[in-house]
Amino acid sequence: MEIGFIGLGNMGGPMAANLLKAGHSLTVFDVSKPALQAAVDAGARTAVSPREAARESEVVITMLPAAAHVRAVYLNDDGVLAGVRPGVPLVDSSTIDPATARLIGESAAKQGNPFADAPVSGGTGGAQAGTLTFMVGAETVLFETLRPVLASMGKNMVQCGETGTGQIAKICNNLLLGISMIGVAEAMKLGTSLGIDPNKLAGIINTSTGRCWSADTCNPYPNVLPNAPSSRGYTGGFGADLMLKDLGLAVDAARQVKQPILLGALAQQLYQSMSMQGLGGLDFSAIIKLYSNEDA
Amino acid sequence: MEIGFIGLGNMGGPMAANLLKAGHSLTVFDVSKPALQAAVDAGARTAVSPREAARESEVVITMLPAAAHVRAVYLNDDGVLAGVRPGVPLVDSSTIDPATARLIGESAAKQGNPFADAPVSGGTGGAQAGTLTFMVGAETVLFETLRPVLASMGKNMVQCGETGTGQIAKICNNLLLGISMIGVAEAMKLGTSLGIDPNKLAGIINTSTGRCWSADTCNPYPNVLPNAPSSRGYTGGFGADLMLKDLGLAVDAARQVKQPILLGALAQQLYQSMSMQGLGGLDFSAIIKLYSNEDA
């Protein structure tokens, strides 16, 4: 397929590469020259604007840092909507607020382009390995149209509902994730301070009602899980500053619907404390460092 | 075996009944006459004091509401330690603070009785069905001695370490559980307020990094899981006031070792809000009601 791809960062770059590997033809755009060059080296053509990247494409995919970029890339005079042909489906895999996703979706619908929000989980590792999960806000026909394209970049495609629900699903999952990681950190630190062996405690939690991904797959206590970021200096996982961004989206969305999220708001501030202390680049499980006097 | 059993409440009663069913001989004590009568009807002998219940026993098991009762039952003039023969193992399955467990253990050791703290999870349902999990603070020889007895009342026996670690394991697991349940409540309420279908959202969480027992087995949003307490008016699970008690133990234990537990302390106050509103008798997943203007 002819695919327009905009946004070639840490996530978008490997996603585009996987599309090329799968045999698709890509026209790409990014503001970074080196990122563009890497895509060209992998077989892509470049465009001078999102509009041009969209012009000849049969599907357009965007992967951008924040809502402001998404608005600009779709709605500006040289943006996607100004260039794309009617009927061509559009997919935004950025993680942004649901209201902006709906806004883009409405603007696209007015000119006859179906739009899906499809944020991902799996991180840069999943982007490179092509094992991302896509949470897709799209009606069934659009979802089925997009599925084979997304399958070149991920292995799970979940249909969440109408436009915006992909973002809602991601925000809510990560709200829970950010909370449960801190819960595991508190439980592990309290237990070991009281005198239980961390491996014993983790083993019990993982077979009891406290079990969760943050405990059995990404336990923040060092050397409980050999392959977890906590056992390699909290490198290479899901960065605390990204969690902080997602909790910010949750707090903002909660404000719009007057829905209190008490633990969520406190969790946001704790990751902000990490960031203030210069730890924002570590895996978010390093939140456990807030609970120690020395390095955990 | 000849077993002394003290404490025949909602948990202790069915536990004693399962021991009798397994063919053991029981001498029981409780301050409640009806509870004693029920045990007699099931085949037990009664004693007039913990001391007498312990006198002829080959193992003594206690299941009591709080630390004050445990201290009295073991240490008073008519208590277990005053009656039990040297060498007889003692097991306390109450949920109490680790420091009291260690105190009882030291007093027992002085007179030659090995002591294990062995709090349970599984609730009254597990007590009746004989499917409890025992978290056992005991050295290996004692643990292996007790295992066949405990096997009449439960199906999982986890060795946690030295005396007190059973309590630590339970407190820390339930600290995490109390937090993660609120996390699920916030995520489910935020998501549905924003417009996603609750079943869709639960499905995504349960296959993503937010997955946890509170979401996939006891989801607080009504009718997401047909067999969860939330789908039957929040009846019949783990009472919010029991969660409140366990979080109180966690906050107290944290104070003793100067270990902050920020989300845990806030979670305690939220269950206390439930209790203030008269909802303490509901399953603890009814915490989601704090996040609604109407009944969830």
Place this chain on the structure above:
Amino acid sequence: MEIGFIGLGNMGGPMAANLLKAGHSLTVFDVSKPALQAAVDAGARTAVSPREAARESEVVITMLPAAAHVRAVYLNDDGVLAGVRPGVPLVDSSTIDPATARLIGESAAKQGNPFADAPVSGGTGGAQAGTLTFMVGAETVLFETLRPVLASMGKNMVQCGETGTGQIAKICNNLLLGISMIGVAEAMKLGTSLGIDPNKLAGIINTSTGRCWSADTCNPYPNVLPNAPSSRGYTGGFGADLMLKDLGLAVDAARQVKQPILLGALAQQLYQSMSMQGLGGLDFSAIIKLYSNEDA
């Protein structure tokens, strides 16, 4: 003086009226016809746009609901900056984020107009009585130029520093206010639940280290202070939804500078709980209702 005044709501309306009473000549703009008519009745001329309101004025004052309105009123094609003569000072008394205030200030400076952010405290009562406090982000020359104009609407003019510091001062004061009111609510409810007379307790707090405006001037416990909103059904003070808005500004500003505000973020969520329960129109001291099973 010839004054352009834009924004005639609950605050701006009476502020404009006080300027007219003081003998100034006003050209006003608002999107609300009734608000414009009230200003005309009080002696003002009307304009069809912010640009026109600014064109003949010697000073321009704006009083708007939120940052989006401020950006539009100053920066749009028919906005203040498009109409105002060089050198004319501009004053924005809206409560908005400091970054937007700085942005407007920079845009104004480029075309030779000094700009001050001057948010107020004192509420609608202070606006009507002409007793507002202005927190002014302005260098000394500009501050002294504006002082006599502001004196027609308020009685305290505080110079806070450069552009944006007026907003910072207001946001930080209200952050503390929002927290301390909840602190007073918790202290008063805990004390009376434990059995002390509320008047005794308030008397002690007000002469001790707990003393604060929220306790000695606006105590949330009913009938402790006869003139406080709590003694007249929580009507007529500073609305909880306005406090919620200001705490939202604080949380947003904190995020921009990676400065954690843990109690502040939790306070925001508690006022959001009030709002969810339909109590957002009451005085913010009604937060004490969250701490009761019945109406406080």
Place this chain on the structure above:
Amino acid sequence: MEIGFIGLGNMGGPMAANLLKAGHSLTVFDVSKPALQAAVDAGARTAVSPREAARESEVVITMLPAAAHVRAVYLNDDGVLAGVRPGVPLVDSSTIDPATARLIGESAAKQGNPFADAPVSGGTGGAQAGTLTFMVGAETVLFETLRPVLASMGKNMVQCGETGTGQIAKICNNLLLGISMIGVAEAMKLGTSLGIDPNKLAGIINTSTGRCWSADTCNPYPNVLPNAPSSRGYTGGFGADLMLKDLGLAVDAARQVKQPILLGALAQQLYQSMSMQGLGGLDFSAIIKLYSNEDA
């Protein structure tokens, strides 16, 4: 008067010295030999037990670290109640939970001794200068009897109500104090991070609705108030570990009456974080250090 005085620590020592200076005759008891010797040097007689200290006294005063000590000193076989003559009034100035105060009061009443709980504020400085504030749980006759004695040690005697209300008043005041200090820390750090001068900000807060003792008398931001602990390295004020103890009493008391205190519980954990980091000996205003990457 003949006064029995038990507990000669950092607070009790100077309080006893002030009673001696005022011409009273003291019989003292403490477990510390050096503390006893200091009292002897100042003119006191010593006793070998609380019972003996109470035997000849016309009033008995106790100043002890915690409830366990108070129970032992009053109720043990060699305690105050075993020695004191009927009708002699008893005063406990320790800071403890209200329930223990009531328990002691009831035991004393049974044998004809009126009992008042009279915790103090003012710290070691106030104890030395004789300027303490006494919060007294006592009926009017007892209060008037004690007033002249207390006047030798303090300058404010506040009658709070029946037995236990002195403790309630102190706990609730300090609950609010612990919260408002963190509120001031968050407001000052947010404001200065955003770019306002700390002295400007403090000046505005202190004349606005955010005003409170923690801002205008003990501001945690260094060098805003020359005489505050924050301007001398956080030495010499009210220690963070003492605030932590008082918040612990508040959380415990709240649990007993099922009264949630959300900000209070979070505040407790934040002071516990200070303590974990080895800062518990500093003035409690050093909580602001949690909000900085470097030393504040």
